[in-house]
Amino acid sequence: MKxxxxxxxxxxxxxxxxxxxxxxxxxxxxxxGKAQEKKGEVQQGVGKVKGALGDRI
Incomplete structure (x- = not known):
């Protein structure tokens, strides 16, 4: 989530x-700004993957 x-x-x-x-x-x-926006998109993707995997990572 973080x-x-x-x-x-x-x-x-x-x-x-x-x-x-x-x-x-x-x-x-x-x-x-574009670079920071892309960084945020990647971070959100990582967060979604971590959320889907739960405590397994």
Whole structure:
């Protein structure tokens, strides 16, 4: 569950950075936001797998 929550937080923060970078016309910040969003998506995936496997991992 912890990974899923962290992932969601990273995804939200990444989306916010992308929007801010777009508003400021800052491609670097947009790229950073996209990377953080992808990191969050991966974390959520890991959390879902861990949740499905339960205590077996």
């Amino acid at each position: 990974d899923t929550i962290k992932g969601l937080g990273n995804e939200i923060a990444g989306n916010a950075k992308q929007a801010l970078g777009k508003a400021r016309n800052d491609p670097g910040q947009q790229v950073e």
